[in-house]
Amino acid sequence: MEKETDALELIGARDLEPVKSALEEISGKFQGSGAHGGVTAVKHFPAREAKLAPFPDFLPARLVEILRARGIESLYTQQAAACELARAGKNFVVVTPTASGKTLCYNLPILTALVEDPEARALYLFPTKALAQDQLAELNRWTERLGDEVRTFTYDGDTPQDARRAIRARGNLVLTNPDMLHTGILPHHTKWQRLFENLRYVVIDELHYYRGVFGSHLANVLRRLKRIARFYGSASQFICASATIANPQELAAHIIEEEVTLLEENGAPAAEKFFLFYNPPVVNPQLGIRRSYLNETRRVARTFLGRGLETIIFANSRLATEILVTYLKEDFARLPVGPDAVRGYRGGYLPRERREIERDLREGRLLGVVATNALELGIDIGSLDVAVLAGYPGTIASTWQRAGRAGRRQGTSAAILVASSAPLDQFMVQNSEYFFGRSPEHGYVNPDNLQILLNHLKCAAFELPLREDEKFGSLDLPRLCEHLEEVGFLHQSSDGWHWVSETYPADAISLRSVSSDNFVIVDITSEPRVIGEVDFTSALPTVHEKAVYIQDGEQYHVERLDYDDRKAYVKRCDSDYYTDAIDYTRIQVLESFESAPAGPARKSHGEVQVNTQIVGFKKIKFHTNENVGSGELMLPEQEMHTTAFWLTLPREMLEALPYDRGERLDGVTGLGSALQAIATLLLMCDARDLGVVVGENEEGRSQESEVRSQETGVSSQQSAVGSEVRVKGQRIQNYRLRTHIFEPNIYLYDKYPGGVGFSEPLFRMSGTLLENTYRLIAGCPCPSGCPSCVGPAGEVGEKGKEVALAILKQLSVVSRQ
């Protein structure tokens, strides 16, 4: 790896082409030291020569002709390797960065199969409809020249009813998404008989997308697909493509439940590229407040745009997108190109408008575009000079995908990450080697999550009767069928279990949301109007009565919560405070699967029961974060069985620390917040997917521990609170303990009933977890805790940060570095 200084010298050394002169300006003006702000890392990627391979000899002449006509005389090594692997009948997963010829890795083998055998069929799965559309356009460039042999169609919710029959009968390459496969194709497989009889290949693009709940669902959808293919006498090969993550092969193998070969090489050429990390300077060291990252993004973007460099700016929310568009249009109004040279691009725009922007970008008619993740994946917009990322996108994989939007065949390109003050942003900009090194991000799934499995078992029975000797996951299938019979969904006949319900089970099962049980938000300011939905788990803390609900920057006061009908009635308001629900969470260990020492502490993973109840809320003033009032609530208690990873901090170790009991507890609480932040990084999940609770470790049978909530109305710092606070848009878990806890367990639990496979990996990765948690906290320049590390000092006390670090040192985390 290049050293930072070397890279900086490189920028200045050459004659100043516009990208480099802009980078020099930024590095010069914005230079600063690590945590306190400025450019914290410069990574130089020198131009790389292509590694080429000849066309494999089995490639049909017609395809070679088309490749040549498109100006392609040879393949990149990974493309040739993909053809060979497919030829050998292997399942494989391709891992290559953006713009390195990934799609040819699956298109070539599949077009070969379709040209060779007119009856063969292939199914492509993309996580979004837009990606399928984009890929269709790419495939059409082939099919135009191939004539009628390859008949490619997208099949999704937008496909007109009258076109569907023709697609089912004629299409030999069908592009769809897992949701459509789940609700529209598998339950109607008899209409797809031709496809299933001849299904040779299934392609799963953007594999890294399928992790956690979504991935666990997909694995089950594929179990159903394979069952149906077997019924029609076929078995298909799987080709997956993934962004760079730590365990693509493992993830692919867990999702398709077959052996998978990893194809990691990358023979694609690349031009010179720079990647900079920029941390806005601290303006208030006490509160850990930095200069607004949006304003800083504007400055950075202007430096490039002002030199006429085509620039894409990524923002993490719709609101941030709109703010940046407004800023940049203001800046451009004063320039000759005018404000129209920059545009916004996000989900809510009309399709026609989006196509227009995509075209203008490809053809270089736009200078700048501010986009959400809507432009992160696939969509063909050509290559730009510069990508500016306003805030860390949440995962390293997406960061690379966004940065990959900048990169010309020739000439220098650049990507800049402007950090917000969220913990992960801060961790990343201060630990750049973590980012530029081998990816720490893992994708995990748990296809045998009982609830998910049972749901798909219902769908499977609907599709074909379940036979006693079948395999569907690793659990005891007859027993599961008996259960479904007991609850009235199945009936056992002599030839297996049959679906006996009038319902269409796939309709009730969403592959993406944690629960299909959503609360609808109804705005009753004037004419009642549905403005959004909130899933069940986040509903109670955010739309309880009297809560201030924020959507798209607008504030709403929750007038009434209709729990039974799952509706929240809200009115627009303009308040100077937000609300923060106070919950009461108890966690109880049901079974410990594994336990091992972690320094003087103990780590474990196993099954837990989590009981949560929202008992009140606080009103917190914007900006100052003052507590300006509170209220009581009595919402139904939620009980969930799930899996957790936990860390037991021995009493002797804590008592040996030179702090009082209150301070020790603050430290444990702060440590919990920081552990959660790092765990979400390792697991590529959202803070919403992983709960954190601190509870008393009670050895022996009754391992119940609890976190008692604040007695509403009492503002004592000593009473216990388990709550979720929003600080600058980031959710941070905060727990305050009742002082009787002597031997605390810090639990990180899957916020999905039954667990989605996070706990065991956390147990295995505990070393990495603790080590990086230490780095996060130690690297944070705040004096005594801020939202970027252990939580604000107001929440974790004056010593919270110090104690958290002291505990981590005790766990001999530091020596490991």
Added chain:
Amino acid sequence: MNLEEKLKQLKKAAAKSVREAELERQLDYLRRLEQSPRKLPAQRVPKGIEEYVEGHNKENEWGEFFLAVQALPFGRPYGKLRIGDLAGADLGPLRLVFANANLLDPGKLVYLDTETTGLAGGTGTCAFLIGIGALEGSQFVIRQLFLRDYPEEKAALAALAEALESYEGVVTFNGKTFDIPLLETRYSLARLKSPFQRLLHLDALHPARRMWKLRLASCELTNLERHVLGIAREGDVPGSEIPQIYFDYLRSGNAQALQPVFFHNALDIITLAALTVELARALSGEGSLAASSLDLFSLSRILDRARATDRSSAACRQALAQGLPESVEARGLWQLAVQHKRRREHEEAAELWNQLARREEPLALKALEELAIYYEHRRRDAVTALVFTTAALDRLREDTSALSLKKRFARRHARLEKKTQSAENSRVLPASGTS
């Protein structure tokens, strides 16, 4: 926690969230079970149907199923018909509504209706009772193929295919979207050849709607049965309860509740046959429609669409003479006018459009447009055409919905103004020349 405990836990959790429709169903089921205690699983092999429905076990190379047969003699009255009418009817007029129906020998048609495990469609919905009815000698014979359990499906489907062999057409009610695709799915799943690819399929639903929907609020089969055939079903089992009755039977082995389902299915089949005859009669201008001007007008529209213009005009005039509700009357006038135009009887058409144009009625605007066209192009009278165009624009002034219509009138108005102006000029100019 082992699997047993987890499942128990799931059940408990499910019982907590009372919202899911599925759960409601389960609870309903449990409640019902409490009322009629469930039999032991050992007695799962169902035996009960013979006790309640006349029929017998049937066997073929694919296994067994239960077949109920009943024959209705021609003399048996059915509403205002007799069963024998099914044989004697002239089904020829049905060609008006079934474009592909070239063979309409009543003896070559089979009437089909299924009872299923739901309306959801897809591979998980099964037809557990398939009824077919057809003429045999001097009887109308209904055969009902019943699955005492799922494994009997293949034998029943094979038997159905065999039974259908001697027919050329199958008549259903809503079979196009429901029964036939469902059965085709079942044939695919059973890996048997579907007989429906060969058979001509006549779905009576849409023709019946076209014939009677003006008069009847609902064109559901039972409503048509009541109002067209004059039969009031009593004690019929509601269709929505049928799947659950079958599921309960599968669990309990007790077939008692299935008896009314067989009855319901048989009635549907006879009604379908009778309705088909009644439809043919109505289309020939006989039947009950003599009494209803609305049915007459419906017939006129069917005739019009079948391009039997003269007969359509006659039926329409007759309906108008008998009196129609105002909005329907306007549609009648419009249709007559269009038919005049088609016959190049422009004067007569203009006369009717004139009548329509005076009404407060959406069709009045279209009539004004036709009048404007008529005067501008046929009569070369731009001034009168302009009058009608202006009148239309006046009416449209407040209307924001008919934008394209408005645009058309505005263009016409501009053109006509130019025409009338130049006409005036050409009249004025020579005069000034002489002075």
